[in-house]
Amino acid sequence: MEMPRVSTSRTPYVFLAIGAACLLAGSYIGLFVAPAEQYMGNVQRIMYVHVPTAWNWMIAVLFAFGCAIAFLFKSDVKWDARLEAGLEVGALLAFLLCCQGAIWAKPTWGVWWDWDPRLTTTAVLLFSLLGILALRRFVEDPIKRAIWSSVATIIASIDLPIVYMSVKWWNSLHQQQSTPQTVSSQFHLPLRLNAFGVLFLMIGFLMLRSRIAGYRLQQELAAPPVLTGEEAGELA
Amino acid sequence: MLTAALRKELLLQWRTRSQMMAVFVFGAAALLLFSFAIGPNTEALRTFSAGFLWLGLLLSSTLTLAESFHAEMENRALEGLLLLPSDPRALYYGKTIANWLQLTLLGLALVPVMVVLYDAGTTQLLKLLLIIVLGTAGLAAPGTLYAAMTAQLRAKQTLLPLLLFPLIVPALLASVKATSLVILGDPMGQLKSWIGLLSAFDLIYWSLCGVLYGRVVEE
Numbered sequence: 086m087e088m089p090r091v092s093t094s095r096t097p098y099v100f101l102a103i104g105a106a107c108l109l110a111g112s113y114i115g116l117f118v119a120p121a122e123q124y125m126g127n128v129q130r131i132m133y134v135h136v137p138t139a140w141n142w143m144i145a146v147l148f149a150f151g152c153a154i155a156f157l158f159k160s161d162v163k164w165d166a167r168l169e170a171g172l173e174v175g176a177l178l179a180f181l182l183c184c185q186g187a188i189w190a191k192p193t194w195g196v197w198w199d200w201d202p203r204l205t206t207t208a209v210l211l212f213s214l215l216g217i218l219a220l221r222r223f224v225e226d227p228i229k230r231a232i233w234s235s236v237a238t239i240i241a242s243i244d245l246p247i248v249y250m251s252v253k254w255w256n257s258l259h260q261q262q263s264t265p266q267t268v269s270s271q272f273h274l275p276l277r278l279n280a281f282g283v284l285f286l287m288i289g290f291l292m293l294r295s296r297i298a299g300y301r302l303q304q305e306l307a308a309p310p311v312l313t314g315e316e317a318g319e320l321a
Numbered sequence: 322m323l324t325a326a327l328r329k330e331l332l333l334q335w336r337t338r339s340q341m342m343a344v345f346v347f348g349a350a351a352l353l354l355f356s357f358a359i360g361p362n363t364e365a366l367r368t369f370s371a372g373f374l375w376l377g378l379l380l381s382s383t384l385t386l387a388e389s390f391h392a393e394m395e396n397r398a399l400e401g402l403l404l405l406p407s408d409p410r411a412l413y414y415g416k417t418i419a420n421w422l423q424l425t426l427l428g429l430a431l432v433p434v435m436v437v438l439y440d441a442g443t444t445q446l447l448k449l450l451l452i453i454v455l456g457t458a459g460l461a462a463p464g465t466l467y468a469a470m471t472a473q474l475r476a477k478q479t480l481l482p483l484l485l486f487p488l489i490v491p492a493l494l495a496s497v498k499a500t501s502l503v504i505l506g507d508p509m510g511q512l513k514s515w516i517g518l519l520s521a522f523d524l525i526y527w528s529l530c531g532v533l534y535g536r537v538v539e540e
Binding site for chain 1 (some may be wrong): 374463467470471476478479483485498514515518521522526530533539
């Protein structure tokens with residue numbers, strides 16, 4: 086198995102800086118400049134982080150799915166490092182999404198949780214991702230770990246639309262998805278700034294996390310050290 | 322090849338039938354315990370009976386599925402099987418069909434327990450049989466694949482349910498809904514769409530898991 090090459094460029098830090106700047110600017114405008122929504126009032130302002138998180142969460146899940154497919158076809162461990170990053174960032178965003186959704190739902194609908202298809206699908210995928218991450222902790226052989234987590238990621242991703250459909254039939258009470266077309270133009274700027282902010286932060290995290298995973302893979306795949314006669318004697 | 326693999330699995334199951342009995346008792350005990358969560362309210366118990374049946378079946382299925390790889394892990398028997406000039410898919414489908422049969426039997430055995438404990442009788446036995454057959458098929462396909470992975474690990478008792486439970490949500494939802502429609506009546510004629518969803522889930526995972534199994538067990 087080929088050793089993964091780990092880049093040491095500064096690009097991820099640039100992404101993180103741009104992302105943080107966009108997120109700060111967008112949140113400032115969203116909190117203090119943009120007007121409060123007519124019916125929901127200030128509660129609606131959570132949309133400025135919630136909707137960008139949702140968009141980027143989908144990108145992270147697609148990224149993990151793509152890495153899993155790429156690994157199974159190419160058997161190159163660099164895709165495993167990227168998969169690990171995608172799984173962890175996806176789990177983080179799914180967790181944030183559930184928390185933001187709950188915070189928003191309590192004052193709006195009067196309950197922390199409702200069994201809306203998108204909310205439920207996110208929660209189901211969060212548990213799937215946590216399960217795969219737990220599986221990775223228990224497999225010591227790096228190649229087996231890569232194959233198994235790719236297989237589990239593909240199976241879990243294909244489940245997503247089915248979960249969504251089934252929960253939709255089961256019960257529904259969520260708003261239409263928010264896109265810049267469905268919200269008033271005054272809300273556009275903070276929403277877009279935050280979307281790019283979360284996107285750049287996510288790219289930075291993905292790059293840094295796959296770098297860490299790459300270092301670990303390098304260690305695991307390295308040939309065992311060759312002992313000189315003296316050292317072997319000391320060990321014996 | 323498939324028939325040989327299936328015969329081997331069925332023979333193994335027959336020789337360890339005390340395990341099947343123990344899993345059934347476990348499932349029945351779970352059904353008994355669920356009723357304590359609700360209290361002695363006959364109407365509520367009847368309303369939730371389908372959910373309890375499937376949760377009991379799901380919990381017991383993790384025992385059955387994990388156990389199905391027990392023999393393969395001893396003396397590296399799985400490697401021996403893979404060395405045979407055969408397709409790993411035949412091994413997978415043999416085991417999955419055997420697990421499916423066993424889970425169907427378990428489901429059928431739990432139905433009378435549900436009827437007695439929750440007063441949830443029905444005369445539409447053929448429909449109920451169809452739902453149990455389709456629902457357990459949905460459990461067996463991904464369950465066998467995940468059991469093949471987790472059987473080789475230290476934390477297998479935890480990891481199998483952790484991986485399987487989130488995945489199985491659509492199949493569980495559809496089975497529970499369909500079973501409750503059979504028990505409580507189906508005025509809106511929704512049964513067909515739930516059975517359709519369940520069949521689609523089965524079709525997707527029976528084909529997908531068969532394709533992926535070869536990669537999971539390769540050395």
